[in-house]
Amino acid sequence: MLKYIFTGYIESALSYAEYDKFEDGTFSGRIALCKGVIAFGKTLKECEEELQSTLEDWILVGLKLGHHIPIIEGYDLNKGYDVIKEPAHEPMAAV
Template sequence: MTVKFILSEYVDQAMAEAMYDQLEDHSFVGKIPVCKGVIAFGSTLKECQNELQSTLEDWILLGLKLRHRLPVIDNIDLNMG
């Protein structure tokens, strides 16, 4: 029996939509286009991915607290009513 948590699944699906680019200084930038304003930087791709996930998690929690409309990702809707 597999237990799934909706918030974890939402984060996983959003991260699957992440886009990364290498900058001229060889650092990385990552963003999740469907999640407006979620962007992160890192000196390595792994660091950028970790920062992006942390930024996404903070963005979701703040959005829920302020009752902002969050995007539905892979049929996961975190919005209340």
Template structure:
């Protein structure tokens, strides 16, 4: 029987919806449209991805602590 980790599944599904842009100065910006205010910057795409993951993690934990509703997404396994 496979184990399912709901919070991990949720996190991976949300991070998969990230949008990245290369800025004029050659750095990168990343955001998650369904999570208002989740944005990160980095000098490389990898650095931006890592910063965005960290920002999302903090955003989710703070939201849970403050009792804010998290965006509803489909986390069903395909």
């Protein structure tokens, strides 16, 4: 199955997410491999969604500013890929 590098990176990074539940019932999540990626939510689902959004923003800002993005499970975003560029083709399911 074709896997886009950006999607694969996000999925791999999220597999390293760690979540905590606070006394008030809210949640926090972080990805230790991606320094500074942390999120909060009233529910675990909300926290997971916020963490993914934070990770996506962190990657895009990091690439734009030329920061080194950690290599996760073989996904290396530092190789000069134009990850913001749209793919040259769309899967048939998207049509």
